[in-house]
Amino acid sequence: MRILAIETSCDETALALVECRGGITAPRFKVLKNFVASQIAIHRPFGGVVPNLAKREHQKNLPVLFKKIETGNWEMGNIDLIAVTVGPGLEPALWTGIEFAKKLYRQLKTENSKLKIIGANHLEGHLYSFLLPKKNKVSNFQFLLSKNFPAIGLIVSGGHTTLLTLKDLKTRKKLGETRDDAVGEAFDKVARILGLPYPGGPEIEKIARKGNPDATPFPRPMMHTKDYDFSFSGLKTSVLYFMRDNPRASKPDVAASFQKAAVDVLVYKTMRAAREFGAKSITLSGGVAANKALRKALQGDCRKNDLQFFVADFIYNTDNAAMIAATAYLNLFQKKKYPLVANGGLNIK
Ligand code: KG4
Ligand code: ZN
Secondary structure (H helix, E strand, O other), rough: OOEOOOOOOOOEEEEEEEEEEOOOOOEEEEEEEEEEOHHHHHHHHHHHOOOHHHHHHOOOOOOHHHHHHHHHOOOOHHHHOOOOOOOOHHHHHHHHHHHHHHHHHHHHHHHOOEEEEEEEEEOOOOOOOOOOOOOOOOOOOOOOOOHOEEEEEEEEEEEEEEEEEEEEOOOEEEEEEEEOOOOOHHHHHHHOOOOOOOOOHHHHHHHHHOOOOOOOOOOOOOOOOOOOOOHHHHHHHHHHHHHHHOOOOOOOHHHHHHHHHHHHHHHHHHHHHHHHOOOOOOEEEEEHHHHHHHHHHHHHHHHHHEEEEEEEEHOOOOOHHHHHHHHHHHHOOOOOOOOOOOOEEEEOO
């Protein structure tokens, strides 16, 4: 089945065409086209995403990206399903994608009466992004269900920090989430404190490479609490006070020490969940999954504990539409139907 997916929940306009097979027990994906139009340069002067600017840019970018998809060898008549992100995300941004998807559906339906349209959950998209193949490959997860579940899933993005157990690709339970800032948000805010541009995550990672991660012992909030919740706002405030009191401190040292504190908490709690729930693997996803210090630390602990580690290629960590196609495909086998309206109280369970 061929899925055209549309993602406009935040500041990336993304379209993808993905060939999906195998059902929910052995899903296989081939990403035929994957386009992302980044709005970073537009929002950077404001230090964060401006919802109405995001909407305007999505409206401008969607037809351009669609044209690029259309002008391949692919006949649009071959699409079986249109999938569009319906949340969670910025309301005006989401609506732009939804309206575009509906219009496209009405147009293409005239030539292709079997065409369907469904809504997809952005966070589920991140969660299942590890199923996407490396560039120009077909993923093959036939071995996945028997050998690698139960799994622990860690989603780390600009809006969410969530830990889940997955019994299989259908059955999951949320263990905990952040009580205040998401970890990506903390990276962005700390970057701003250090005078680095938006989005801060990659900037912190870049300068942290030249710093000493043990220079300042920032707190590891909620690391030893019995639950699986997180908190990153206090850590960000510690950096703020530290910079106020030590304005001449080395920025690479501060960035590296902050990054280490955040990574320590994420890895510690994820590994504790893996032990408690007898997990055979760990999946890492969301924008912050692009952070090499986090990937390395989690992968290292997985190796030590004989666990499989799954993380998508770097191109699928931050927002993209290929992951929306993948999650939409899995939805089909769970009779999951998200209404085509922005947000609608939708979160991850
Ligand atoms: O998943 P995503 O693209 O959008 C949301 O759904 O939120 O995540 C964006 C977040 C931003 O906070 C960004 O700073 C962070 O992911 N991020 C990183 C890195 N790349 C992106 N954080 C740390 N290290 C990175 N390399
Ligand atoms: Zn995202």
